[in-house]
Amino acid sequence: xxxxxxxxxxxxxxxxxxxxxxxxxxxxxxxxxxxxxxxxxxxxxxxxxxxxxxxxxxxxxxxxxxxxxxxxxxxxxxxxxxxxxxxxxxxxxxxxxxxxxxxxxxxxxxxxxxxxxxxxxxxxxxxxxxxxxxxxxxxxxxxxxxxxxxxxxxxxxxxxxxxxxxxxx
Amino acid sequence: xxxxxxxxxxxxxxxxxxxxxxxxxxxxxxxxxxxxxxxxxxxxxxxxxxxxxxxxxxxxxxxxxxxxxxxxxxxxxxxxxxxxxxxxxxxxxxxxxxxxxxxxxxxxxxxxxxxxxxxxxxxxxxxxxxxxxxxxxxxxxxxxxxxxxxxxxxxxxxxxxxxxxxxxxxxxxxxxxxxxxxxxxxxxxxxxxxxxxxxxxxxxxxxxxxxxxxxxxxxxxxxxxxxxxxxxxxxxxxxxxxxxxxxxxxxxxxxxxxxxxxxxxxxxxxxxxxxxxxxxxxxxxxxxxxxxxxxxxxxxxxxxxxxxxxxxxx
Numbered sequence: 001x002x003x004x005x006x007x008x009x010x011x012x013x014x015x016x017x018x019x020x021x022x023x024x025x026x027x028x029x030x031x032x033x034x035x036x037x038x039x040x041x042x043x044x045x046x047x048x049x050x051x052x053x054x055x056x057x058x059x060x061x062x063x064x065x066x067x068x069x070x071x072x073x074x075x076x077x078x079x080x081x082x083x084x085x086x087x088x089x090x091x092x093x094x095x096x097x098x099x100x101x102x103x104x105x106x107x108x109x110x111x112x113x114x115x116x117x118x119x120x121x122x123x124x125x126x127x128x129x130x131x132x133x134x135x136x137x138x139x140x141x142x143x144x145x146x147x148x149x150x151x152x153x154x155x156x157x158x159x160x161x162x163x164x165x166x167x168x169x
Numbered sequence: 170x171x172x173x174x175x176x177x178x179x180x181x182x183x184x185x186x187x188x189x190x191x192x193x194x195x196x197x198x199x200x201x202x203x204x205x206x207x208x209x210x211x212x213x214x215x216x217x218x219x220x221x222x223x224x225x226x227x228x229x230x231x232x233x234x235x236x237x238x239x240x241x242x243x244x245x246x247x248x249x250x251x252x253x254x255x256x257x258x259x260x261x262x263x264x265x266x267x268x269x270x271x272x273x274x275x276x277x278x279x280x281x282x283x284x285x286x287x288x289x290x291x292x293x294x295x296x297x298x299x300x301x302x303x304x305x306x307x308x309x310x311x312x313x314x315x316x317x318x319x320x321x322x323x324x325x326x327x328x329x330x331x332x333x334x335x336x337x338x339x340x341x342x343x344x345x346x347x348x349x350x351x352x353x354x355x356x357x358x359x360x361x362x363x364x365x366x367x368x369x370x371x372x373x374x375x376x377x378x379x380x381x382x383x384x385x386x387x388x389x390x391x392x393x394x395x396x397x398x399x400x401x402x403x404x405x406x407x408x409x410x411x412x413x414x415x416x417x418x419x420x421x422x423x424x425x426x427x428x429x430x431x432x433x434x435x436x437x438x439x440x441x442x443x444x445x446x447x448x449x450x451x452x453x454x455x456x457x458x459x460x461x462x463x464x465x466x467x468x469x470x471x472x473x474x475x476x477x478x479x480x481x482x483x
Binding site: 003006010013014015016017040041043044046068071073074075076078079080081082083084085087109110111112113 | 203205206216223224378389451
């Protein structure tokens, strides 16, 4: 693509990010009883996403939440490549036999204070995959979840609401 | 002497204050051109403050390198900011502001980073370190040669003296020697600070990482030092380049007005240069790793031509 066409496209597209709406008290997320987001995570939370055995539906919604339209970066959230850099572990899907150990290792490799966010119905009650021989359990069986985002898959707005519950922006 | 100490402290304070803002400006420019809103100019500040509040988590069995390498990088970057004429050309008497000293201090931080990458023991860390050292080996001769070309009319290789001479004699700004050397230096800044097209600072693909691959295993406070140290290198190198390219309004004494004007001018020059760099990054893709040496060799040729031309011009 030529430089001129790219510049024309940038000016034509302008700002595609939707304005942030007020999440309101009945936002579609489950916050653990007594969960208080760590003070140091106000305005900045790096996210490590772990796919513990998801069908990739939630992944598409997470990609949308961090894309230009929902733009999670304005909340101070950013996807990072290493759990050592992360403050927030976002887990999707049921926990399969093969991912149980990597999931535990990822959570252990995240420095304190950390927040565990589970995304999608599979993380609570295993959804359509309940009872399969490949499933070791749901995320709740392995770790204490601070914020749960229900939905199959959850809308990007719900993922944004979960991030806002942690960064409070 | 006291004036020189004041100037050094002003340099350090200026660098510490402006660096996260510079990174924030670069991210915001990039976000706006991509149609996003972005985290805002102050987001890097929030990120590092948070990192310093977190416990550093180090892998079991790792040695003390994980502790001192981030501190060494931060210290070398601070020394770099103190030696480079960012706001004023007044230098600490007795402190070596020589070109070779500055390049060595730069190299100290690079080696600390490479050691850290090797210490993590993962394949990606070692890969990042080896790539980083390859870039360094190709970049350092260019830095030396291009600043050497600029030092010829000044007759000294002390950076503060070079900047002062260029500010006082504006005829040295617009000639082939100066332009070739500045273009070579810009490529150096891009390569040394891990920006596109040499390295992508926002990549998540381990195979394409250079800088990120080395710091994958550091977290919490350690990561805070590493991030801030690498950002300070950007401020120092970019500050040196813009002050060599447009050496206007740089203070030469330690009076409050001169320092204020110098700091404001330096901040403006740095923000404009950083915004330009970020805008250009939107239009280019990362180079294949094996094409990067061609780019760096090209910048070396420019620096070499600049030195050759300086014998014809001066």
